[in-house]
Amino acid sequence: MNKPQGKVLTFDFGGTKLAGAIVNKATGEINHYRRKQTPKSMGSQGSLDVIYALSDEILKLNNGNEIQAIGISFGGPITRDGQMIIKSQHVEGWDYFPLPEVLSKHFGLPVYMENDANAAALGEWFYGAGEQCESLFYAQVSTGIGSGIIINGKIYRGMGLAGEFGHLTIEDDGLECACGKLGCLESYSSGWGIASRARKIYPQMAEESPLRQLTLGRPENITTELIFEAYRQGDEKMRALVRSAMASLARCLADTVCILDPERVVIGGGIAKSKEIIEAEIMPYLEKYIPKFIRSHFDLRFSVMGGQETLFGAALLSEEKFR
Amino acid sequence: MNKPQGKVLTFDFGGTKLAGAIVNKATGEINHYRRKQTPKSMGSQGSLDVIYALSDEILKLNNGNEIQAIGISFGGPITRDGQMIIKSQHVEGWDYFPLPEVLSKHFGLPVYMENDANAAALGEWFYGAGEQCESLFYAQVSTGIGSGIIINGKIYRGMGLAGEFGHLTIEDDGLECACGKLGCLESYSSGWGIASRARKIYPQMAEESPLRQLTLGRPENITTELIFEAYRQGDEKMRALVRSAMASLARCLADTVCILDPERVVIGGGIAKSKEIIEAEIMPYLEKYIPKFIRSHFDLRFSVMGGQETLFGAALLSEEKFR
The missing domain is CATH 3.30.420.40 (ATPase, nucleotide binding domain)
Structure with missing residues (x-):
């Protein structure tokens, strides 16, 4: 198997927290991890504002190093093509929201999304106990x-x-x-x-x-x-x-x-x-x-990845062979 | 998808009956269907004798038309590579019996084997309600x-x-x-x-x-x-x-x-x-x-195949893409 290469900006959208980091796919390192509370009642714009604030912090720390793509783990069902959130059980304003498209426009990067369990499975499979x-x-x-x-x-x-x-x-x-x-x-x-x-x-x-x-x-x-x-x-x-x-x-x-x-x-x-x-x-x-x-x-x-398997999985989505 | 081609001699080893037929993969026709009782207490040789008698009848009716391979549906667990029966719940003498090898030597044809549920699923998927x-x-x-x-x-x-x-x-x-x-x-x-x-x-x-x-x-x-x-x-x-x-x-x-x-x-x-x-x-x-x-x-x-899905599935095993 060709080894994954490059760095990916990853986000984990949970019911209580929004986390972000940069994953180096080749080394399996995670850097510049930051998290904030998920704003529960400010709709999708509220969450987007938090994401942008989070990514500003992370990208500043990244110091201009090349980012290949964005990977998202979302805590709820999404459409099979990964283009749309179906629903969030925890946060309002997300129903049928095309999050990848919105983030892709904002960042000028390809964006890949998976639900959190699939992302975690992929991360754990590649870097962790799934071996x-x-x-x-x-x-x-x-x-x-x-x-x-x-x-x-x-x-x-x-x-x-x-x-x-x-x-x-x-x-x-x-x-x-x-x-x-x-x-x-x-x-x-x-x-x-x-x-x-x-x-x-x-x-x-x-x-x-x-x-x-x-x-x-x-x-x-x-x-x-x-x-x-x-x-x-x-x-x-x-x-x-x-x-x-x-x-x-x-x-x-x-x-x-x-x-x-x-x-x-x-x-x-x-x-x-x-x-x-x-x-x-x-x-x-x-x-x-x-x-x-x-x-x-x-x-x-x-699991041996201490909760970061979702971010690792989100990063791997940028490789077509895993999707 | 390339359409399956050719004729396959197929057998269905059940707990009560042993059935055989020739399946034309291209047309989805089944011909020269014959069945006999499974001999329960005569060991593997007893069942082999019944298979050979069954195939003599079928091949006679087939009148020398080309047979590409043999496909077997077995009513019990087999090894993942399809080379060996693990066990028959119903008939004695089958434990760890390399049925494909034995039949391949006898008939001079490649032999493929699956358990009956997998064979039925494959047959139904391709020719029947699986569409x-x-x-x-x-x-x-x-x-x-x-x-x-x-x-x-x-x-x-x-x-x-x-x-x-x-x-x-x-x-x-x-x-x-x-x-x-x-x-x-x-x-x-x-x-x-x-x-x-x-x-x-x-x-x-x-x-x-x-x-x-x-x-x-x-x-x-x-x-x-x-x-x-x-x-x-x-x-x-x-x-x-x-x-x-x-x-x-x-x-x-x-x-x-x-x-x-x-x-x-x-x-x-x-x-x-x-x-x-x-x-x-x-x-x-x-x-x-x-x-x-x-x-x-x-x-x-x-199921719309009236019990013949196993024989159709057994026939399809001869195509590498389905195995």
């Missing part, structure tokens, strides 16, 4: 749950929405999901799902339980980080909750593995930060749910 | 449940076992499956699964119920055909059973569609013969389980 394997299933477990599929060195998109892993049904007529369905995996095992389930059982938890202590008795202080910390401190209710969330995640991973039988599975996203807990809890359930004849070659890894 | 679409998920619901995935005109195999659709978990700690897992879809919604569930409730069924009438009061007479006939005659218990089986199938199809978002889904296998029942029962559940944003372009068809 450029033949087929990768990358499960992104953060606030929400998404996934990306890389087959023969390219993002597999299906009709444009392949990898909607968070919307596999884990419980018939279960919890209501933002997608309109009941019982989606995302409502059980995502950061958001785990936190909201913790909030529900909070009133029944003992005063002296680690989670109550860590959150100072206020359920609005619950975060997944504190839930995992409570787990570490031996909080029985949080241990049971995390175990149940990992059982659900394992079952959906196993189902996916039955369909795709990929060379490798990588778990990434915020949850990968608590790798030792996830691994301990998920393994027995993967053992349970993956058929023996596939389990023998099943290969699970965790 | 050569960009991405196809073909669910084969017969005695067992398998599936085949065609992406960009090629069989997608993953590490070799992709498409193990029958082993998605539909019920946690549910019915025991031959694969060693609990709660696999195959135990609920396959022909075998539906029939064995009917056998379980048979003692509680009223004397005058259609299924009891059709089976002359003997549970060993139960077949899926009679269950569907009982359904047509208004048997309430069989209606509930078929509905439950279709709810399970729909949920697993929906999960698969979330992962693959294929251009088209085709349901094939023996169950496709009762298309009007399957369609009526499965549609409300697909509506329930497929997220709205995918449902809008979800496209379900039924």
Whole structure:
């Protein structure tokens, strides 16, 4: 494979933050990383202003070195051709917005866009735990749950929405999901799902339980980080909750593995930060749910890129062979 | 795409029958179709003898016309390179048997082999309801449940076992499956699964119920055909059973569609013969389980090839571009 060359200005549009950096594709280095809050209620122009401010800072630090292209990771569904945002669940004003065209006009550079799970999968596949394997299933477990599929060195998109892993049904007529369905995996095992389930059982938890202590008795202080910390401190209710969330995640991973039988599975996203807990809890359930004849070659890894896989993936979009 | 050319001698190795025919790839015609019972207990040599007898009949009818290659559809897992059977669930003596090599020596022709679900998917994709679409998920619901995935005109195999659709978990700690897992879809919604569930409730069924009438009061007479006939005659218990089986199938199809978002889904296998029942029962559940944003372009068809899709797929294996 020809090695990727050149530098790409990359952006990661998340629900809470807008990040940018310059990625050197050849060396796999990331430079001039900057992030700002996503302005939630100022429409697309509000976000564009933040992007321009961010890029001014980054380009100043870049000191006139050549930029080949712009790569965008967007936290929401986009059209299959990468030309248009379909929707943002978190920020208003983005529906059917042709972000690449607008940025291309502003910067005078080619612009490539992918949704964040696909971008992360591509970045992790090339530079990280995917190790450029033949087929990768990358499960992104953060606030929400998404996934990306890389087959023969390219993002597999299906009709444009392949990898909607968070919307596999884990419980018939279960919890209501933002997608309109009941019982989606995302409502059980995502950061958001785990936190909201913790909030529900909070009133029944003992005063002296680690989670109550860590959150100072206020359920609005619950975060997944504190839930995992409570787990570490031996909080029985949080241990049971995390175990149940990992059982659900394992079952959906196993189902996916039955369909795709990929060379490798990588778990990434915020949850990968608590790798030792996830691994301990998920393994027995993967053992349970993956058929023996596939389990023998099943290969699970965790993201090694610390959240920057999306920017790396966004940078790689500038190479036609990966798109 | 270059049109396939030439004639291929094809075999379909099933658990109950061994079928053979000559497929004209260019015209999509099948000729000299013959079938015999699979000898269950005479080892690989027993089956080979039947194949040779079958091919003698077929080649005699073929009258010396040129045969380009041999294509095999095998009802069980094979190695990813298509060179070896891994196992037959139904017939003894096949474990790690290099069937293509043996047949190639006997016939002096190149031999290509695929498992039956992949072969059926390829045949249906090219000549049938798949209509050569960009991405196809073909669910084969017969005695067992398998599936085949065609992406960009090629069989997608993953590490070799992709498409193990029958082993998605539909019920946690549910019915025991031959694969060693609990709660696999195959135990609920396959022909075998539906029939064995009917056998379980048979003692509680009223004397005058259609299924009891059709089976002359003997549970060993139960077949899926009679269950569907009982359904047509208004048997309430069989209606509930078929509905439950279709709810399970729909949920697993929906999960698969979330992962693959294929251009088209085709349901094939023996169950496709009762298309009007399957369609009526499965549609409300697909509506329930497929997220709205995918449902809008979800496209379900039924096999139109009457069981011969495996032979057509086996024939197409002789073209390198499809393998």
